[in-house]
Amino acid sequence: xxxxxxxxxxxxxxxxxxxxxxxxxxxxxxxxxxxxxxxxxxxxxxxxxxxxxxxxxxxxxxxxxxxxxxxxxxxxxxxxxxxxxxxxxxxxxxxxxxxxxxxxxxxxxxxxxxxxxxxxxxxxxxxxxxxxxxxxxxxxxxxxxxxxxxxxxxxxxxxxxxxxxxxxxxxxxxxxxxxxxxxxxxxxxxxxxxxxxxxxxxxxxxxxxxxxxxxxxxxxxxxxxxxxxxxxxxxxxxxxxxxxxxxxxxxxxxxxxxxxxxxxxxxxxxxxxxxxxxxxxxxxxxxx
Numbered sequence: 001x002x003x004x005x006x007x008x009x010x011x012x013x014x015x016x017x018x019x020x021x022x023x024x025x026x027x028x029x030x031x032x033x034x035x036x037x038x039x040x041x042x043x044x045x046x047x048x049x050x051x052x053x054x055x056x057x058x059x060x061x062x063x064x065x066x067x068x069x070x071x072x073x074x075x076x077x078x079x080x081x082x083x084x085x086x087x088x089x090x091x092x093x094x095x096x097x098x099x100x101x102x103x104x105x106x107x108x109x110x111x112x113x114x115x116x117x118x119x120x121x122x123x124x125x126x127x128x129x130x131x132x133x134x135x136x137x138x139x140x141x142x143x144x145x146x147x148x149x150x151x152x153x154x155x156x157x158x159x160x161x162x163x164x165x166x167x168x169x170x171x172x173x174x175x176x177x178x179x180x181x182x183x184x185x186x187x188x189x190x191x192x193x194x195x196x197x198x199x200x201x202x203x204x205x206x207x208x209x210x211x212x213x214x215x216x217x218x219x220x221x222x223x224x225x226x227x228x229x230x231x232x233x234x235x236x237x238x239x240x241x242x243x244x245x246x247x248x249x250x251x252x253x254x255x256x257x258x259x260x261x262x263x264x265x266x267x268x269x270x271x272x273x274x275x276x277x278x279x280x281x282x283x284x285x286x287x288x
Contacts, residue, residue, distance in 0.1 A: 041119045045087070048126035055133035056080065068143070072136060079129060083122065090118055242266055243274060255282035 056076065093115065242248050248263035257278045262270065267283050 038115075038119075041123065044123055045119065045126065048123055048130065049087075051130050052080065052083075052126055052133070055130050055137070058133070058137055076129070076133065076136075083126065083129070086122060090115070090122065093118075244270075251286055253284050253286050254278075254280045255284065260286060 240249050242250055242263040243261045244266035245263060248265060250260050250263060252262055252264050252267045253260045254267075254273050257273050257276050257280075259273050259275045261273075261275055264285060267280075270280065272279055
């Protein structure tokens with residue numbers, strides 16, 4: 001009901017309270033019984049809330065070791081807040097109804113019964129929540145035992161795997177030692193082969209040095225002969241006598257090469273230059 005409607009209802013009840021004072025004494029006994037029942041239900045509800053708090057604390061302790069039930073715990077907390085909210089609303093409603101009952105206990109007896117039914121339902125819900133929390137605790141304990149068994153199995157498997165790993169490491173070490181010995185023997189053989197090749201290369205190097213010395217000596221001799229030939233050719237070039245008869249003067253030039261090395265009488269039978277061995281196309285007499 002809205003506040004305005006409640007106010008109107010209170011005014012109406014106050015107006016009718018004067019007429020119903022005679023029946024008030026008779027209804028006081030019933031009202032006291034209802035209040036006693038209400039107090040008893042409140043005590044039961046408080047006990048249920050205390051039990052719910054204990055169950056919540058146990059659920060939080062179980063949730064610390066079991067993260068899987070975190071969502072269920074959150075749902076329980078949400079339900080707790082809903083129950084608190086409903087309880088607060090019920091308390092407010094009960095207060096309103098109590099104020100109404102103080103004025104008109106007889107007329108609002110059905111309302112008290114409904115309120116008692118609501119409280120009973122809330123109590124039943126709290127008991128159901130407590131049973132659910134106990135079930136969750138049992139499931140958490142069972143899960144914890146299962147996880148402990150799994151941990152023990154994993155530890156046993158870990159020990160087996162460590163033993164297998166040590167065996168495989170020993171086998172691998174033995175295989176590596178054998179392979180290293182084989183490689184060492186192979187390396188020694190290769191070293192012997194390389195030593196033989198090195199000795200052969202050294203011998204070839206000595207032979208090549210000898211050949212180089214001989215080639216250098218031959219080259220030196222060839223250079224000396226070339227130098228002597230060049231000197232002779234230079235002497236001949238500086239000399240104006242014919243290179244053929246060595247008597248007459250040079251007076252005929254060869255074309256295309258342009259050499260002036262012979263006299264007019266000697267070039268009659270010449271078809272190629274005696275210096276460059278090129279074919280003589282034209283023979284011209286030179287005057288100087």
